Amino acid sequence: MNAAVAAPDFDLEATLACGQVFHWVRAGAGWVGAVGETAMSVEQRGGRLVVSAGLETLAAHYFALDHPLAEIRATFPADPAMTAAAEFCRGLRIVRQPAWECVATFITSAMKQVPHIAQISHTLRRRYGSRREIGGREIFTYPTAEALARLSEAELRACALGFRAKNLLGAARMVAEGAVDLAHVATLDDAAARVELCRLPGVGEKVANCALLFGFERVRAFPIDVWIERVLRALYFPRKRTVTTARLRAFSAEYFGPFGGYAQQYLFHHARKTWPRGRSLS
DNA sequence: CTCCAGGTTCCGG
DNA sequence: CCGGAACATGGA
Numbered sequence: 001m002n003a004a005v006a007a008p009d010f011d012l013e014a015t016l017a018c019g020q021v022f023h024w025v026r027a028g029a030g031w032v033g034a035v036g037e038t039a040m041s042v043e044q045r046g047g048r049l050v051v052s053a054g055l056e057t058l059a060a061h062y063f064a065l066d067h068p069l070a071e072i073r074a075t076f077p078a079d080p081a082m083t084a085a086a087e088f089c090r091g092l093r094i095v096r097q098p099a100w101e102c103v104a105t106f107i108t109s110a111m112k113q114v115p116h117i118a119q120i121s122h123t124l125r126r127r128y129g130s131r132r133e134i135g136g137r138e139i140f141t142y143p144t145a146e147a148l149a150r151l152s153e154a155e156l157r158a159c160a161l162g163f164r165a166k167n168l169l170g171a172a173r174m175v176a177e178g179a180v181d182l183a184h185v186a187t188l189d190d191a192a193a194r195v196e197l198c199r200l201p202g203v204g205e206k207v208a209n210c211a212l213l214f215g216f217e218r219v220r221a222f223p224i225d226v227w228i229e230r231v232l233r234a235l236y237f238p239r240k241r242t243v244t245t246a247r248l249r250a251f252s253a254e255y256f257g258p259f260g261g262y263a264q265q266y267l268f269h270h271a272r273k274t275w276p277r278g279r280s281l282s
Numbered sequence: 283c284t285c286c287a288g289g290t291t292c293c294g295g
Numbered sequence: 296c297c298g299g300a301a302c303a304t305g306g307a
Contacts, residue, residue, distance in 0.1 A: 019288065110289040116305065117288080162303030167290080204290045225288035246296075268288075 005049040005056045009069045011091025012044040018092055018269040020214050022105060022118040023125065023142070032137050034125075035062045036098045039132035039139040052134070064093045072219075072259045081235040082256075082263060085270035092269065094219060094262060099182040100175060101142040102215025107171055107202040108164050109210075123159045124148075148172035167202025174200055190218050205249075213261040222252045222260040231271050 016024045016031055024033035030043025030050070035058055042059060043050045051059045060066070069091070076082050108124075109117045125140035128147050132139040148156070149172040156165035174180045180200055185193045190212060197208040209223035224232070229248060236251065237243045256263040 106288080109287095111287055111302085112289095112304080113287045113306075119305090157303085160304065163290095163301090164303080202290065206289060210288070223288070226286090227288065244297075272288090 001053055002050050003053040003056050004045075005051065005060050005065070006047065007044070007049040007060075007063070007065055008047050009091055010044070010047075010049070010063065010065060010093060011089075012042065012049065012063075014089060014092040014269065015063065015095060018089070018265060019114045019272065020265060021095060021097060022114070023121045027135070027137060032134055032139060034129075034132065034139050034141045035059070036101075037130070037132075037141050039134035041135050041137075062096055064096055067093055067219075069093065072262050075257045075259050076263050077255060077257065079236075081231070082267070085263075085266040088270045088274070089266040092266065094213065094217075094265060096217060097215045098142070099186065099211070099215045100145050103175075103182070103197065103200065103203070103207075103211045104142070104145070104148070104168060104171065106207045106210040106214075107168050107200070108161060110164055110167075110202065110207070120160060127159065145172045145175035149176035164202060167200075170201035171203065186216055190221065193218070194221075213264070219259050219261045220257075222256060222264045224248060224252065225268075227268050227271055228252075228264060230275075231267050 012031070024031045027041060028043070030041055032039070032041045034040065038055065038058060040051060040055055040059065049059060049063070073086050076086055105117065105121055108120045112120070121142070122140075124143055128143035128151070129140040132141065148168065151169065153165050153169050156169055159165075161168060175182060180196060185196050188196060193212060193216060194208045197203050197211055198205070203211070206223050206225055209221040212218035212221035213223060224245070229245070232248050232252065233240075233243060252260065252264070
């Protein structure tokens with residue numbers, strides 16, 4: 001029925017609730033969700049992960065249990081802000097999300113709070129994804145680019161997408177037609193992959209970096225959103241009134257090192273969980 | 283009611 | 296290159 005996977009240095013709660021992935025829902029002591037086309041229930045018991053028998057390998061891969069977190073932490077800069085964030089996020093892993101699902105989800109994330117992004121994901125899944133069942137619970141996979149490409153903008157707007165409907169539809173059509181080939185993107189270096197992703201409507205610097213980090217395992221990609229911008233300005237450029245976004249981008253691309261994406265997610269999660277209402281500390 | 287949210291795009295200095 | 300504004304929706 002169920003099987004256990006060794007999962008040392010892993011925090012399932014932090015990993016699923018840190019804002020990198022949006023569709024997992026709590027179920028009892030664990031979670032249920034979809035890993036690509038496969039429904040999965042998962043629960044952490046100490047240093048082990050309990051999943052349905054047969055899904056051990058899939059779970060280990062999805063949750064990136066092979067990422068050497070201790071070595072990754074050791075590459076971070078040793079400043080107080082980074083050290084505090086890394087300690088706070090011990091066991092948080094960047095999961096391996098399917099590329100299209102990841103790109104599409106972050107297209108819908110523009111100017112939305114995390115709970116809203118989750119709500120949109122669930123609506124799209126329920127209406128246009130495939131139904132699965134796991135432990136008596138309903139699960140829906142993320143709709144394929146082909147499925148979304150067949151829809152009208154009005155149908156997508158009815159999923160509470162707002163102005164993001166046009167972007168998601170345009171991106172779905174380009175991917176479905178092969179105008180942008182995500183399998184090919186995966187073979188490119190970070191810079192070239194970013195350029196290619198930015199051809200999709202609704203994909204700019206930030207969304208492209210989220211896609212690279214969460215959907216293409218580019219662990220150096222450093223997405224700069226409103227939260228990270230606050231963190232960088234408050235903790236790394238205090239009392240400097242004129243720091244351009246270009247300056248922040250150049251700084252973060254070098255300063256946080258080869259696992260900058262991990263550093264970014266740790267800073268993001270730490271700030272979101274410990275800073276009151278996003279403001280202050282300036 | 284007002285403000286803002288894991289932005290992108292377009293437009294004028 | 297830079298700052299502003301438009302773009303939808305929902306929760307605080």
